[in-house]
Amino acid sequence: MFQNYSSYKKHFSKLVELERKEEMERHRSEIKELSPREREDKGRALLNMNKRDEGRGVGQKYKIKFVKNRGRELPDNEISVGDLVMISKNEPLNPENPTGTVIEQTNHSITTEFTSKPPRFVFSKEVRIDLYLNDITYQRMLEALKKLENPTDKQKRIQEKLLGQKKPERNNKPKIEIYNDKLNEPQIEAVRKSLAASDIFLIHGPPGTGKTTTLVEAIEQHVDRGDSVLATADSNVAVDNLVEMLYKRGREVVRIGHPARVTNRLKQHTLDNLIQKTKEYQMAEKTRKKAFKLLEKQDRHTYPSGRWRRGLNNKAIKDLADKDETSRGIPLDKIKSMAKWLELQSQIDQLFNKSDRLEEKAINKVLDEAEVVCTTNSTAGSDLMENQKFDSLFIDEATQSTEPSCLIPITKTDKVVMAGDHKQLPPTILNEKAKQKGLKKTLFERMINNVGNHHKTLLTIQYRMNQKIMSYPNREFYKNKLKAAPQVKRHSLKDITNKTDSLIEPRQPITFIDTEGSSERQPEGSNSRQNKGEARITRKTIERLIDMDIEPSEIGVITPYDAQVDQLRQELPDIKGLEIKTVDGFQGREKEVIVVSLVRSNPEQEIGFLRDLRRLNVAITRAKRKLILIGDSETLRTDKAYRNLINYVQSQGHYLKMNPETIKTK
């Protein structure tokens, strides 16, 4: 593993830097490829921005506030505080363009800080601001790596476990009363073991086994034994899901994060919303208003610029005004006016300081009263959370977060419970080298083989798939340990439609349509693949499903390749509610029917990144009642896992051949 923390830190810092550079590069190439308007529509550029204000910020850095013409609202965008942006005029790819960090953002303005004075054009009209890098998360990962270098006693304990220097520790399993009476045996076992664990616990939850349900029970039990609890995930969607489940269980939850990134329904739980109800915050607002009034008043007095103060310091100005005297030829009324300006300034400073303190109090009050604080891993590293510490941390979808991302919340605690499934897709890593050197291997995956049985539980009962859909992934990925819950074991399309169809065979949970005479192609300038014949067969299949009265919103079309997503969307343009996505886009979701277009079909029998079987696992475990696979068995059979899959459908399911040239679609 790692010799010491210093080598651990060096290893991961390097990988984070590689990934950071790659993201920057990708932004550059997107700027090259998209028109300015297209990039603005994607939320990664702001066009026609004008300087509104300028000044100096912390450390005398240059600060510029930009707004749209006539103060129009900024369009929706992905740019946020902490990100690196590039400012340009007509030449967005000029290497000389200055970059700055966003330090403030409102609906109407964006304020950026530059370490050196930016070129003149930045101060002119109609400049363009491009997101250059979502930098803040990388910075927080690097900070977390640094923090653990000088750990507190508590952090030291978890650090040793991360390095594999010491085995995880535990107490006896407590006797507890489980709140959610639906929980099954392995879920209850996971909750009890998680309570006994002192530092690390892993909940391994294959598809549909109730990872989040179990994690929520574990959170509730930790809260009720008096722990302060932080719950995180990498994505906002996953955090929102936790917030919703905890709220439904009657828990006091605070969701920290930019309200724009939180689902509308859950905005009431955001910190921004909750602090507004506190007395302290209302007083802070009043105090701020007073300060703004004084700022207006101050405008009517003379600012003590060099021209008027003529070398006098603030105290000298005030002393002269008190004595009704002047000096250095400054008119007396100017002396008095400057003194007034200075007096107001000190009152204004005091008021702003007071409102800041009050706001901080309001925040601490809300956080202290919360039973569970929920944020993304990245936001756990925000300034707001700087001084917050928690007895235990729960990370959902932990196999979707890189190790440095998990470290951000880990620095705030000495116990972490993670839920995930390393047999499904890992986080997306952009940089090939970072991927190969280990950024793709999650902390969960690294730990699961190194901790003993007391520190992990496999959830074995799944509530999604008909057992025939479950059977293949069960054998291939989960050592046959999964069982289908009785309520789903035999469910099929037959239960939701009275119609029959020879292509769909509603009684059969799994179908393989073997394509004949369709082949893949690689679109020009792309690494992706598409297969027109499979798209036609998919269309035919969907038409038949709809004829059987299956709601399009209950059908998902999945394919591993982006280019095939485009092809399928062209083929099936106007079916409302039908979702067509890549495998990666469907992780964590489910539908009654899933149609998978496997795409690869070539004389070389090359299957490319289909070989990552975690992708296959995710694709085939999204279906509840019916899984329809479309592929070229000749190409796919070269790989053992696909060969087993096809053999399985041939012997246990519904297998047929189809030539896309000969089929008719509507």
Ligand SMILES: Nc1ncnc2c1ncn2[C@@H]1O[C@H](COP(=O)(O)OP(=O)(O)OP(=O)(O)O)[C@@H](O)[C@H]1O
């Ligand atoms: N013990 C149980 N009894 C009945 N239903 C359950 C049980 N546990 C979980 N479920 C149901 O199973 C479904 C999946 O649960 P949950 O979202 O917690 O799973 P997950 O493992 O996080 O899902 P995914 O595999 O999609 O990530 C939900 O509809 C949930 O209500």
